[in-house]
Amino acid sequence: MALTQMQIIQSLGEAMAWFERERQWGVPPTELRHLCGRIGELYAALITNGQMAVSVNQKGYDVVSALGEKVSVKTTAKMDHAGHISFNPRSLSEVDRVIILRINTDDMEVETLLDASTEDALVMMGPETQGKRSIPLSRLLKRSKPQSELVTVNQVSYCGYVVRELETGTIAVFREGQPIQPTKPALREMAINLNISLVNSNGNPFNTRQLGSLIIQSVKALMESLPAPRD
Structure with a gap:
């Protein structure tokens, strides 16, 4: 059954509170990947006025926007420039839009690092390596306006x-x-x-x-x- 926008907002608030509580207990973000992913999908559903996909990783997308766009959502909690965001190139053909989010663990808020069409996102990705195509975090963060x-x-x-x-x-x-x-x-x-x-x-x-x-x-x-x- 599809969640209402109010239910999405409530679920997002509960997930963020759970994440913050785990961090206060000393759990590193690397151990909270599933929770990070859930927060990202809820946030993407909220900002697109859309809905969560019916099943997990349904054909490579996680959210369907109000416009019917199939959205692949990736979420990280890394606060430095190291690392990358990886995608399965074979499932990207099923996706219309890519949203990359970061949970800012200092301010406990969700930041949008990328919200683009799949075509634009592919331009930012490196060549396929070991069955994956990736966007370096440093490239995404450089797109942000300097403080x-x-x-x-x-x-x-x-x-x-x-x-x-x-x-x-x-x-x-x-x-x-x-x-x-x-x-x-x-x-x-x-x-x-x-x-x-x-x-x-x-x-x-x-x-x-x-x-x-x-x-x-x-x-x-x-x-x-x-x-x-x-x-």
């Missing part, structure tokens, strides 16, 4: 740090003009100084975006509460 080119929608300065919320929702932290990586330790330091809890009402740690947003809101509120300078 330096993203618009800053919110910015505050606090304790020598500059915290920026970018147009994508990403939180960037700078000190003396230099980006801080990873950002989480600096955000935790600021949160403690601002008396911001590091966990939500369920006792789960805030992710980078949530914590960064809370810090920006708190610093702005703090600045607004200060008396205006006298002329």
